[in-house]
Amino acid sequence: MDIQYKKLADYLNMVIKERGLIIIAIDGPGGSGKSYFSDNLNRHLHKCQIIHFDDFYLESDSECHTSSEIGSSFDWTRLESEVLIPLKKEKKAFYRKYDWIEDKVIGNYEVIPEGIIIIEGVYSSRIELRDYYDYKIWVEADYQLRLNRGIERDGDEMREKWEEEWMPKEIKYIASKIHNPRENADIIIHGNSGDCKSFNMLKTKICF
Template identity: 40%
Template sequence: MSLESLHATITDRLGRLERPVNRPLLIGVDGCGGSGKSTLAEALKASCPSPVTIVHLDDFYVPPAELDRSRPESLPVGADFDWRRLKREVLDSVLGGADGKYQRYDWGTERLSDWHEVPACGTLIVEGVTSTRLELAPLYDLTIWVDCPREERLRRGLDRDGEEARGRWAAWMAAEDRYAQSHKPMERADLVVEGV
């Protein structure tokens, strides 16, 4: 599906939704690492006439000091990302008509860093792996799963992060497999699109 036809499909789908006018339209864009979630979110932002805010789930990564990742198979599904903080600081706020505010995770310092505000108007796109997990999916007006073959995702990831990140990508992909199997985001999505 081209971005133009995807935008038309999304616009049509959103036009049929009933929602309060005192909060932003909420769109969740989920998919495994390297599938094209960020690219899709940016394309949607560029094609929307109303103000669009994008929140990246990567900003909610749990700092290493707060989570023992030595045995990833023993962690709860999606433990790398603090979905509770996303819900509390962003989604619950904007659903209640108030601006959201959150601290972004800094991948260089491995700590929470700058504060970001999320206006309670226009359209809010939350993109990232686990963004439409079972606990969050009911909050969105529209959910999208970006599907992409595993080999292509790994290629994209290593192109971006370098060959030295292969081990990290293997661990991430195993965690994403657990998420996809237990939460079934692709099966529950309002729209499934091919990776962009």
């Protein structure tokens, strides 16, 4: 079912008038089209701030990267303490970003508790964070397409990282009965399309 971005945005803009603040997780495996979907949706939203879960990646010397725990390379506790808890209290949030070139956490970025806050990134709707969100959107795409997109973005030198580490870990996350991110999503989007005007919706629990 092709749905216009504007149609979903109109619904969210209406909800904002009633609530003042809503927080949305846009989750899904790497290369599925989460950022593309978020950016296109944002064009139609009145007030929106996007926070990328990639900014909460752990530095390379962290022992968590070798952990078998799901999503262990991302510091979800920092996302919770620096962003989600303050926002739920309707307070300004200040967070630091992981710099992928410098391999360290830097800066002090402000998030104002109003309008629509999008938390975009794989593992963003994990069970520990789920209750902070008003809506959860899952974006998925075919394996080979996701890999191709990842290599195109990051370079062929990152192919092993994608094939041997990131994608297997994401498959484990998707299959997890504890996190179960796909089944707990309010909307499921198929990210194969490159259409900037509409998207293919596979499931929704929201009437809009």
